[in-house]
Amino acid sequence: MEYNFERSLDELGRVVLPVDGRRALALREGDILSVQVDPQQQTLILKKQTPSCLICRGTENLRPLPNRTWLCKACINNLNK
Numbered sequence: 001m002e003y004n005f006e007r008s009l010d011e012l013g014r015v016v017l018p019v020d021g022r023r024a025l026a027l028r029e030g031d032i033l034s035v036q037v038d039p040q041q042q043t044l045i046l047k048k049q050t051p052s053c054l055i056c057r058g059t060e061n062l063r064p065l066p067n068r069t070w071l072c073k074a075c076i077n078n079l080n081k
């Protein structure tokens with residue numbers, strides 16, 4: 001189900017996403033959203049990012065690294081050889 005909503009920016013430029021929208025995308029605190037800004041169209045689009053391995057782009061058996069990056073178990077094992 002696609003829908004639109006309106007929210008106002010607070011003094012720090014933040015917007016609270018409605019709970020229905022967060023649930024629809026299974027968004028959780030700490031999830032990464034990419035932001036696409038188009039000044040000509042006056043649009044700003046948020047897109048949920050799926051975590052993937054920094055080396056192979058796999059999405060299974062991920063381990064977190066600093067700066068919200070990830071490595072998969074297989075690549076960690078290859079690095080340790």
Ligand SMILES: [Zn+2]
Pocket residue numbers: 053054055056057058071072073074075076
């Ligand atoms: Zn990997």
